[in-house]
Amino acid sequence: VPNSPIKIFNDPVYGFIHLPRGIVFDLVEHPYFQRLRRIKQLGMTHYVYPGALHTRFHHALGAVHLVSLALDSLRSKGVKISEEEAEGVSIAVLLHDMGHGPFSHTLEHIIAPGTTHEELSLAFMEHFNEVYKGKLDLAIPIFKGTYPRKFLHQLVSSQLDVDRLDYLRRDSFYTGVVEGNIGSDRIIKMMDVRDDELVIEAKGIYSIEKFLLARRLMYWQVYLHKTVVSAEQMLVKILKRARELAIQGQELFATPAFRFFLSGEGLDGGLKLNSKVLDTFARLDDFDVMASIKVWAHHPDFTLSTLCQKMIDRHLYKCTFSNDPVPAEHLDVLRQRALDHFPRLKPEEVDYFVFEDTVDNTLYSADSIKINILSDQNEVRDISEASDQYDLPTLTRQVTKYFLCYPKELREAGAR
Amino acid sequence: VPNSPIKIFNDPVYGFIHLPRGIVFDLVEHPYFQRLRRIKQLGMTHYVYPGALHTRFHHALGAVHLVSLALDSLRSKGVKISEEEAEGVSIAVLLHDMGHGPFSHTLEHIIAPGTTHEELSLAFMEHFNEVYKGKLDLAIPIFKGTYPRKFLHQLVSSQLDVDRLDYLRRDSFYTGVVEGNIGSDRIIKMMDVRDDELVIEAKGIYSIEKFLLARRLMYWQVYLHKTVVSAEQMLVKILKRARELAIQGQELFATPAFRFFLSGEGLDGGLKLNSKVLDTFARLDDFDVMASIKVWAHHPDFTLSTLCQKMIDRHLYKCTFSNDPVPAEHLDVLRQRALDHFPRLKPEEVDYFVFEDTVDNTLYSADSIKINILSDQNEVRDISEASDQYDLPTLTRQVTKYFLCYPKELREAGAR
Amino acid sequence: VPNSPIKIFNDPVYGFIHLPRGIVFDLVEHPYFQRLRRIKQLGMTHYVYPGALHTRFHHALGAVHLVSLALDSLRSKGVKISEEEAEGVSIAVLLHDMGHGPFSHTLEHIIAPGTTHEELSLAFMEHFNEVYKGKLDLAIPIFKGTYPRKFLHQLVSSQLDVDRLDYLRRDSFYTGVVEGNIGSDRIIKMMDVRDDELVIEAKGIYSIEKFLLARRLMYWQVYLHKTVVSAEQMLVKILKRARELAIQGQELFATPAFRFFLSGEGLDGGLKLNSKVLDTFARLDDFDVMASIKVWAHHPDFTLSTLCQKMIDRHLYKCTFSNDPVPAEHLDVLRQRALDHFPRLKPEEVDYFVFEDTVDNTLYSADSIKINILSDQNEVRDISEASDQYDLPTLTRQVTKYFLCYPKELREAGAR
């Protein structure tokens, strides 16, 4: 319906998403934003959960949907929110992930070293604010957390923001890990505002605890699943090797935008966020990376082609987790086995084949913006105090795991 | 399909439930079991969650469905389970709740004082074993926990039995409290057996923790919701008052079966589980109780009729929860207010109108059959040791809450 | 939240239902309306689909939810609807089924002969209009179809009203017959208004055709399922026999309200809808009927007790459907077999045991309020003209089936 004031998007997660026409919809239509259609939310996770192909585009729309529900609910409780603030927070939510490149968290530090995706998101917002003549004047301070009414920023970015509410529910839906599902509707209905800070009504505390646990479950079962970690680590190694070869001046198939970032051109001392770099970054997506990896599987460099071929055929490295570091001698044995098994492998490249690292996760961070619980007596307390089940040490305990990756052939060789 | 070896039941929760013809299906068809169609799983909970009208009949079928999935999965892992054992455990699961009367937990001690529903279930099983000429010879020891292979009993009754797996998922479904949903499929797939005890593979630990938390959430959000507690407490008071009047020999509308239990005939020293009592018990269901309450709303006894009218019209008592006991003086004030407000109320009956009590819940009990986790190194440990997030004190902390109930009129009177 | 302007109900079908406080919520709280909590939407259907225990209470709330979505959508397209009209149509939807008694369609003509449930609904509305001092002044003409803006009535009662949209989706959900599910969200979004009549945008035509077919599927698979028909016919026979006995002055267990309707007191020449009759009707629900049937299973009258015992134990009559009438000789054979099999059965009561009747269903009725399709060229046409797949004769073809019911024992006897 061309003249309808509302644009409707289909979403298997929520049914329908309504977007008001105007600046929010104009931003969605911008080619820079459309590019998010080509960036998967969960990178290589679909190698384990084949349904996990959803994009940052869909996630951003979902988060805007949730923030509009939250605004409705808060207003129904008497919280005054102006039309400008509502638009500002919607824009901030919509664009909060603009700075993500392909395989975002995984490749963030390789594609754009020295720059975080939040800085890139902000750079895009400032660019849009110029293009759209100041229409993001409120969205930018809300995103940065400098706007006086803190709850607007907390909706965008905190330990209980609409980003997390959407991604947990969406990732749970598309992976099929139903236990990651959260009651976003109920949590949103429990939101209120006191002293311009976001609070949760006391009776919602069980939903919050469940939300924290759902997030933890999704970390260990999905985001840090050992096969997902293996695929993502291999991707990191591929990009690292490709950049080495590019810097050495070797011939490498790549789209022009990808070549720019591979060559590290203009990247010394970190990415300069000028408009040319931003525009090139906005041309980069999963397709550039994967199309190249497919071609590189036939590259003369042994390390690059072996990694790429394994990635394409889903012959992923074996990855084992443990609570303790990998003993040095165990690593040495595996490295030697790799050199024996792959005659073309050079000793200085053995770390592409055998390596270790750590992952960690925390249920709740005492250092970040806290989750505030509003008691029936109208008092605000941190969730670690309000919970009758959990105390702060339990909630904030950081769990760290060590992992070791190496080609499956080495294990089989070892079994002899 | 009359001659099909399989009988199919529709279930919105699982899609279809397959039941083999033979003794299991014969038991389902028995009038004693069919009676479970008339006993709601969640008593008066539908006053808060209007969809929660599902019955013990459906729950029992669902639990049989889950146990058959569990048996399939265990067998696929090489656990030997004979056809007789499979039938035995299915029967034990099917009948585990046979001993529940109307509004089960709520009225258990009023309708059948001195007898638990487990004892009644066992009495029904023994009755069936006579009727069906020994076909429950294995089911009974499995139910009682005397069969040597413990895991079969643990599937029927433990902290991770198919009873809990089904009721959490089913109650979550029908109440609409999606956060109570659990990944029963995944938990079942993680089950294994070591030394004839049920264990859970280590990678399932997040699902188990989530399951424990989902159960806790369902307790506080559904089973112990303050309005549910109010309705159930009023029901208890109604039955208590009705029995008092019955024993006094006052005229009371009731079906014959209900009259038997109200009059307390043959109940001195507890219910005798002879076949007449069993048969009468098996004629009792939600319909006897509610039909009587509706009539009693017009009974000359002030206390009985007031309670019943409020129940029928859903004018439930106000119910407040707190972490501390209700101060005695507060109770006295309310009692006096009740006597002032209801001129026909006699002082000795004031506890029908103003009363307090406690509810409690524990995430995990160290005293019951434990949840065993099987590590990657094939070692079995209790979940409180295997978890990297929770220790035993956190898991076994008992949470107790005090509640106070009184008619809403008293509050309003107090507001003047 | 006591002072919140919105009351929230949980609904597994839609998640949450929001009800504005004010007259709509006051009506929900009225004991006459609360009674709908005790009337199942689908009567005895749960004997085939054990999950189908949902009530008219929940359905009425669901329909109000859908009408509020429809009003939002229409307003967003520029249709002017005043606050009074919105409230009026919400009330009309809420109360559209007030006139249903227990096992509604089945027992309608037995409990309240000469009166339709629509007339009873209207009587309740007029009663409420007195109680609430004219607050239903708009709801009543909208319900009756005399309000000038026809689309408001069409939302309440037409071939595409919110009643059907809710019951198809709800019945599909609780039976587990997923194929009966309909895209109510999409259909509502396709609604528009032209000349104060409800129309559907052309691109919604596939959804409408699917909706018609889903309804037909639900008829044959659920509402007219042969076992459901059997149970409902047996219920009719039970009530018919009970009334005969009551009129003969025989002793019959019954609640006072049920006794009133059984005795046919004041029912000669049809139900008089005075306030006493209305009040008594409002005390009647599924519990009165089922509690009595359970007791009647032990009544000395052979026909009544046999029917009731079979009903309680779910020993339902065999029911066969065919496209042609049952041959008279076949009926005679079965009747004779019944008399042979049941020595206590009197010949004049044989029709309680062996009987035939018809059921029918039509996809779309050309005589009712039509479904109008709005073309891209802004022209309004009946769906039978707008469809490129179906013509009027196909859409309006009435399908009639004959069924025959008799006790299963007779079939088995015949098999010898």
Added chain:
Amino acid sequence: VPNSPIKIFNDPVYGFIHLPRGIVFDLVEHPYFQRLRRIKQLGMTHYVYPGALHTRFHHALGAVHLVSLALDSLRSKGVKISEEEAEGVSIAVLLHDMGHGPFSHTLEHIIAPGTTHEELSLAFMEHFNEVYKGKLDLAIPIFKGTYPRKFLHQLVSSQLDVDRLDYLRRDSFYTGVVEGNIGSDRIIKMMDVRDDELVIEAKGIYSIEKFLLARRLMYWQVYLHKTVVSAEQMLVKILKRARELAIQGQELFATPAFRFFLSGEGLDGGLKLNSKVLDTFARLDDFDVMASIKVWAHHPDFTLSTLCQKMIDRHLYKCTFSNDPVPAEHLDVLRQRALDHFPRLKPEEVDYFVFEDTVDNTLYSADSIKINILSDQNEVRDISEASDQYDLPTLTRQVTKYFLCYPKELREAGAR
């Protein structure tokens, strides 16, 4: 679980998919099959339904899951099916779509002219049969329809095959068009075999009619949605133009595999299905095509770069449907307007910017393998005879629509 005889895949649609280890799982692991992870089931449909990103890989696994359910159900009804037949039909189902290239139906005739995807699928099967030493000896005749027991082929390929059952349910799930959902469980339970032909029990006829209508709805609402058609037609034009330029010898960015097919090398007289061509085809997927289109947006050729830029930015052509052909004069006006609007556009390339074509759909084809209904009297009839609602002309009516595509700028220009 490395040694488990079962491999489990997560699937949001069915929960879990179990795959037996052995040849079926070996085929899944083959790089040729893994490539299906990079081919979306619905091409550009995600431009309208952003969730529709699922792949042919997941669909193939889903279809294998359904066929295993169908085999279980048939066996439970006494149909004898050998282990070899079960494996054969599973393989045939798994590989039925192997011959699809990127954006399958859309680009089929451009990438592999003169060859159907069925022929390519067969070529892959024959290749696998060599590699796996005859293990597809039964799968191949089942796929081709030459195996004597016809129902096995009918499960793989007919008007009610597991291909359709899975894709309708899966596409419905991922698009969010819930009305396209079908009761695959129920349809499968209704399957039986008579004279080695697949039949559906009579009581399943409503599910079948609903299935046919769901498929029709999915055609018009999803597969032939006007914006989807626009995107796919633009893709066709892009590839056509790229091939023209390639044949002219112009420089074009492309991966080696894509270059092979673009250049038309060895394609004169149709694709030769030798092992080199097959291997190159198996290296081609969505990534090759989209990465190239992104680069071509900056190509010096006006037609190619304009089309590609519009595609990438989702500035799709306006597409209008009608029941009648587009008048020639209307086309001429639009063509002239295109030439006026785009000064660099050459007259001989105007058909890349303004063009018309047709789409059509039929509910049920009388020429294909029929859907047989098994009556209660054990007679087999075609669905068009068995239905009491639809006759053959209604069911087999072909609906054809004409569409017209052109850049949106031309419409706006015309509005002046």
